[in-house]
Amino acid sequence: MGLMIDLSRALRPYPVRAPASGISRRRSLWERLHLDPWLLGMLLVLMAAGLVVLYSASGQRLEAVIAQGIRFGVAFAVMFFLAQLTPATLLRWALPVYVLGVLLLVAVELVGDVGMGAQRWLVIPGVIRFQPSELMKLAVPLMVAAYLSRQELPPRLRDIAVCLVLIAVPVVLIAKQPDLGTSLLVTSAAVFVVLLAGLSWRFITALAVIAAAALPLLWANLHNYQRQRVLTFLDPNSDPLGSGWNIIQSTTAIGSGGVFGKGWLQGTQSQLEFLPERHTDFIVAVLGEEFGLVGIIAILLLYLLIISRGLWLAVGAQDTFGRLVAGSIILTFFIYVFVNVGMVSGILPVVGVPLPLVSYGGTSSVTLMAGFGILMAIHAHRRLLPR
């Protein structure tokens, strides 16, 4: 009952004052486009670097690079579109999009298309092939932020309970598909919102203890292949030709690259196909083999710069909703990087998380750029609200 009340509150229009028309200050081109030039510039550098590595990782197929370029184009369009929305619009749409997303997940569960051993895709033949779980990467944090921004912060026990329900419903549906990577990303995006909202340390400690206690339960509910991944992570040599193969080959690729790498297109692990999934989830191994420690650190520093800029924009956001959404988006971006590089270099179990904007693949690029679009929207529209 309380839940219903709270949700209805979240639906209330955001108290946006009318734009102060006739402001004499001249707005720059970037401000009129609602884009952040620093963030945009760094993203472009990252994508360009990504395409260079992808050319090598795809077995020097120019078609793959072009296809990825086209996806980047689409992703940019989505980003640009979302950047034009006002935070008020985002707030208004948070609940409908969230509800729609959950319904689509249920639809996937019922009639979804099976791709690569998991039921993730929703297909309207001839029209669209769509992964509702990708939508949830943004819809869930938006929903949680929308809810919390209407509450007094830091959140109280009841708010946290509501948030847990809001997170758990889609995450369970996604985990059932099964898609461990996406459910992990959706969870962390939403949890970041709650953490940034000021979840008390007592709660954080308590949740950590509960999570630790729940580990055996989680283990019991994992799919066999997921368990195998964890076991393999603990000892890759236990199954060197099966699931340990990936991690053995990726650490070999990275380690053999040394400080300066073997040179672009010269990586034997990558070019001779020892490295599996080399142009998707394991692309950082190609980077490490061909460009060495120097190359990986350069990319990691670029990510750090992007994340720093993103957090800076989040802190500068006008209101709590914007701050929570922007912070969550940028920290989730970091989770992508950390989990991906961590698994490829063998310090985390293998979870299907791509290296953002470098790995080959359209869906994740679009979602990520959509996130940056929202980030920019929150940043660009703040001056419309005089303090």
Added chain:
Amino acid sequence: MRKNRDNLKSPEHELRIFRVRALLAVVLVFALTGLLMGRLAYLQVVQHDVYSTRSEKNRVRVEPLPPTRGLIYDRNGALLAENRPTYNLTLVRERVEDLDATLALLVDLLELPDEEAAAFRVRSRQRQRPFQPALLMSDLDEDQIARVSVNRHLLPGVEVEAQLLRYYPDAEVMTHALGYVGRINAEEMATLDTGRYAGTHFIGKTGVERFYEEELHGQAGLRKVETNARGRVLRELGRTDPVPGQHLTLTLDKQMQKLAYELMDGRRGSIVAIQPQTGEILAMVSAPGFDSNQFVTGIDVASYRGLQEDLDLPLYNRAIRGHYPPGSTIKPFLALAGLAEGVITPDRTINDPGFYQLPNDSRRYRNWLRWGHGRVDMERSIAVSNNTYYYSLAHDLGIDRIHDNMSAFGFGQRVGHDVFGESTALMPSRDWKRGRFNQPWYPGETLSVGIGQGYWQVTPLQLATATAVLANRGEWVKPRLASHIGDAPLPERVPETPPDIMIPNDTWWDRIFSGMEKVMTGSEGTARRTGVGLEYRMGGKSGTAQVFSLGQDQKYNAEELAERLRDHALFMAFAPLEDPQIAVSVIVENAGGGSTHAAHLARAMTDTWLLRDREPDVEELREAMEDDDGRVAGN
């Protein structure tokens, strides 16, 4: 608690919380990124060498290049063992998408019976390492190769692989002299130099192939190749070429060998021909033979059982492992022993009443001619194969001196220089009998030995060798099968050649030869029918060996029993008398008809070797032999 301040937003407070949390997040982000960088630095700097090596090992594969086995030629350059390209069907499991469909298609394409499909399935699962081809089928014919090749696009992972396989063009004729190669078994694998044999699947099992394995095999080479993860070779990084095995030229004469085998057609037995001055083995036949090519490709169980259970024992190399009582063929050697020991002279005679009696013993040891040959000297004793003369001689010599003198001719010894698997057979002695039966030697047993019976057993190779030494007037040569390795001739005198045989008067050799010539051409000669029309001077000696027992587990029908209980016919000969070019021993099992069978075969051999332009008519010879059957007595 701020319960009563419900719904009252405090933007400043919220911003403060957010800033603290964001700062914490920044710290965490940098810390975790630092962790990643640390991990990467560990992999790429600290562990770089380890992973470099591993990556190199991934990429580079060392493939053995097996050497080509040396070819084997006869003395005239005719090919006896070659390497024939064969085509095998292999399958790499990892590269096949749908195994069942692929196997079904193969069975269909090759028009094989359905049972083969099951066998294919079993073989496709036999694999040692990933990406190693499993052998589905060997020795594809051209039609099958074509069918698989045309449909290659439907058969990923299936390859037709060329392999050189040993092939013996005249396997049945040559096998007991040549030996054969077979798959390396686990026992051999354990003792082999694996570097030299890398990539080689075959090794000499018997005969020349075994004895000269070292030279024939050569040295394996290797090549370093870059492969991708699917095991496909992309390029060669370096190679050491294999050193091919050396060709081997044998002393065997293919024509002589073929003739000997034809002469033995339908018979069991052996013919060995040696060139006396050099010890070169011209022919070494054990009949029946078998197709040794079956053993190269891998013989099936049924065929192998068939060969093993064949009553004619085709797998048994009679020439070097057959044990036969020599019978009267050893009389010239015993006469020489008598001369050497001073027990007889060529001219001293005995009177033969048809039997011999030991002092103080009433038992009569009979001559084969009941009424006796009367006055018999040494030459006549050989020509008519008189037994009484040799009973007396053996008694005078005693078993010890017989043993020593006969051992000097190689009886009871391995005589061959490069003959693999030779048996010593048996030259009995007092010591041997005590060791074997824990019994003393009886004088009567010496008399049996005196006519080549009793415990004495020889191999056809021993008999031919002793004949060659005799023809050389006592000069020893060890019989040998190989003359050249590559282009280099092997040394003529081989190590461990026994000492030459001396007698007090060298002209006595001529007296022995004369006795042997009378065997062929004398009016009383036991092989006088064989000697008709000789165009050169030939010496020989016939022999008959009694078959005394059959193995208990052998089952014969009455007719076969009768046939297999008949005596063995033996003959030894050399020619020409004044300058011996060939020494022959012939043993025909259960020939029955005394000397004639074996003697005819021996003359066919000497005729062919000495009168090269004349091809003997084997059919005619056979008819002559049938005619002679039983008409000439003697042994």
